[in-house]
Amino acid sequence: MTPTTRxxxxxxxxxxxxxxxxxxxxxxxxxxxxxxxxxxxIVALAWEWAGRVPVSPSFxxxxxxxxxxxxxxxxxxxxxxxxxxxxxxxxxIALSSVVGVAIGVAMGLxxxxxxxxxxxxxxxxxxxxxxxxxxxxxxxGIGVTTKVFVVCIMAMPxxxxxxxxxxxxxxxxxxxxxxSFMANRPQLIGKIILRSATPVIFAGLRLGTAAGxxxxxxxxxxxxxxGVGDIITYSQSTADYPRMYAAIAGVIIVSVLFIExxxxxxxxxxxxxxxxxx
Amino acid sequence: xxxxxxxxxAPPLAADAAPIVEVRGLSKIYPGGVEALNDISLSFPEGELxxxxxxxxxxxxxxLKIIAGLLQPTGGEVRVRGRAxxxxxxxxxxxxxxxxxxxxxxxxxxxxxxxxxRGVPRSEREAVAEKYIASVGLKGFETKYPHELSGGMRQRVxxxxxxxxxxDIVMMDEPFSAVDEQTRRQFQEDMLRLVAQERKTFLFVTxxxxxxxxxxxxxxxxxxxxxxxxEIIDVNLPRDSEPDQIRxxxxxxxxxxxxWQTLKRYLD
Ligand SMILES: Nc1ncnc2c1ncn2[C@@H]1O[C@H](COP(=O)(O)OP(=O)(O)OP(=O)(O)O)[C@@H](O)[C@H]1O
Ligand SMILES: [Mg+2]
Numbered sequence: 001m002t003p004t005t006r007x008x009x010x011x012x013x014x015x016x017x018x019x020x021x022x023x024x025x026x027x028x029x030x031x032x033x034x035x036x037x038x039x040x041x042i043v044a045l046a047w048e049w050a051g052r053v054p055v056s057p058s059f060x061x062x063x064x065x066x067x068x069x070x071x072x073x074x075x076x077x078x079x080x081x082x083x084x085x086x087x088x089x090x091x092x093i094a095l096s097s098v099v100g101v102a103i104g105v106a107m108g109l110x111x112x113x114x115x116x117x118x119x120x121x122x123x124x125x126x127x128x129x130x131x132x133x134x135x136x137x138x139x140x141g142i143g144v145t146t147k148v149f150v151v152c153i154m155a156m157p158x159x160x161x162x163x164x165x166x167x168x169x170x171x172x173x174x175x176x177x178x179x180s181f182m183a184n185r186p187q188l189i190g191k192i193i194l195r196s197a198t199p200v201i202f203a204g205l206r207l208g209t210a211a212g213x214x215x216x217x218x219x220x221x222x223x224x225x226x227g228v229g230d231i232i233t234y235s236q237s238t239a240d241y242p243r244m245y246a247a248i249a250g251v252i253i254v255s256v257l258f259i260e261x262x263x264x265x266x267x268x269x270x271x272x273x274x275x276x277x278x
Numbered sequence: 279x280x281x282x283x284x285x286x287x288a289p290p291l292a293a294d295a296a297p298i299v300e301v302r303g304l305s306k307i308y309p310g311g312v313e314a315l316n317d318i319s320l321s322f323p324e325g326e327l328x329x330x331x332x333x334x335x336x337x338x339x340x341x342l343k344i345i346a347g348l349l350q351p352t353g354g355e356v357r358v359r360g361r362a363x364x365x366x367x368x369x370x371x372x373x374x375x376x377x378x379x380x381x382x383x384x385x386x387x388x389x390x391x392x393x394x395x396r397g398v399p400r401s402e403r404e405a406v407a408e409k410y411i412a413s414v415g416l417k418g419f420e421t422k423y424p425h426e427l428s429g430g431m432r433q434r435v436x437x438x439x440x441x442x443x444x445x446d447i448v449m450m451d452e453p454f455s456a457v458d459e460q461t462r463r464q465f466q467e468d469m470l471r472l473v474a475q476e477r478k479t480f481l482f483v484t485x486x487x488x489x490x491x492x493x494x495x496x497x498x499x500x501x502x503x504x505x506x507x508x509e510i511i512d513v514n515l516p517r518d519s520e521p522d523q524i525r526x527x528x529x530x531x532x533x534x535x536x537x538w539q540t541l542k543r544y545l546d
């Protein structure tokens with residue numbers, strides 16, 4: 001999805017417009033919101049077209065999906081499903097964020113913790129989740145605990161590894177500066193290392209959150225159909241494809257909003273230098 | 279005490295000021311086997327600006343960082359006012375070649391950072407920082423962030439930070455290497471003014487012979503790696519003259535030429 005990758009591809013902002021393009025188009029292109037709307041409209045149109053062709057009988061048009069989305073919002077079934085899905089999701093993401101950042105930072109600060117931790121999280125990151133789910137179900141049953149685990153397995157490795165790298169890549173000259181002005185270890189960590197690591201830690205949190213959403217839905221599809229996963233499975237079994245896609249779109253929208261909110265919190269409270277730049 | 283290792287050409291008459299920093303038999307071999315310093319002995323008189331000058335890679339930064347307590351020597355010792363150095367201390371401060379400013383902190387927080395680390399209350403440390411920000415010519419930029427400043431201005435913040443902790447010894451590692459010539463000259467004037475008004479000891483590293491002669495009381499010429507003291511030169515310029523007159527003064531031109539002749543030997 002766009003919100004996660006955009007961080008790393010700043011060049012995606014249009015820089016070199018062809019010189020021949022009309023002036024009004026250029027000013028439009030330099031407006032970030034205009035371009036986002038254009039990009040969204042293109043996707044929606046392509047979707048509508050693909051649905052009308054149709055590429056597959058089980059692929060609804062954009063219009064049908066939007067209508068299903070609004071009707072599910074109106075009758076309250078989608079909000080109710082989300083309330084269900086959000087429980088393991090929120091617990092899992094909160095847990096992954098707090099524990100993940102703590103473990104990652106500890107790994108960055110201490111080589112012994114690094115040697116111990118890095119292999120675990122690299123393996124977890126590469127592990128095929130679907131194969132692990134039966135094991136989890138065996139161990140923890142089909143309740144919330146298993147779903148929280150699935151969310152954590154999806155979200156935690158990227159949060160841990162990003163926090164680790166962020167701390168490890170603190171500019172050496174800033175650490176030397178701190179030492180030369182006689183910072184003690186807690187000051188060095190609190191005032192220099194963590195502050196300098198903040199942007200990359202937050203990039204990890206955004207990626208982890210996106211992965212956590214995927215994990216929450218996967219858990220509902222693989223463990224027991226509840227919440228949004230239930231709408232998806234049920235609509236699929238009754239061939240109500242617009243509803244199915246509307247549920248998926250709903251998950252994406254909530255995920256994007258949440259990730260954007262995280263970015264806003266970071267900019268607002270932790271990156272004063274960014275605020276003054278804009 | 280001055281220049282034990284010096285095959286000194288200049289007569290040893292600089293012994294008037296007492297040494298505040300003494301370097302005794304200092305050696306540094308980096309892990310991996312690079313021998314950066316070999317048995318260097320030197321002393322730095324109090325209240326003067328001493329410049330370390332030498333070919334690139336000869337170990338100037340290494341020497342300065344050992345004096346700062348940021349690096350451990352392989353052999354020998356550094357004494358500051360007679361006490362052996364084991365790490366950084368409040369009587370020494372450092373101006374970094376790459377500025378080492380915190381991008382997330384404003385100019386005033388950066389300049390006050392040394393005091394912040396020492397637990398000085400905010401209003402107090404900001405008052406001190408404000409004074410030094412003004413004295414390096416950055417009044418009005420207190421609430422800006424480093425990325426909003428030019429390279430020269432950033433280094434002024436680094437200078438204000440080093441001055442704000444009121445250390446007796448200010449060490450500067452090529453502080454002007456990343457700024458343009460015009461800013462550099464401006465800086466040199468500011469340095470001379472600061473040296474005159476702050477009564478501190480400055481240890482200065484530069485690549486530029488002209489700059490060394492222009493700002494220093496004393497120049498230590500280092501030989502190629504592993505570094506030894508090749509010569510110590512006392513600079514006596516008519517400091518009350520105009521900058522242009524100083525740069526045309528025979529004493530200035532002769533000293534620059536003499537150093538160039540010495541350094542040329544290390545070029546080949
Ligand atoms: N951390 C390090 N590990 C290994 N070798 C190093 C390290 N730092 C410096 N050296 C080597 O030690 C020698 C002296 O380095 P130093 O940085 O002190 O030189 P310098 O005189 O400051 O050079 P320059 O004028 O280019 O800044 C160089 O040959 C360099 O390659
Ligand atoms: Mg150097």
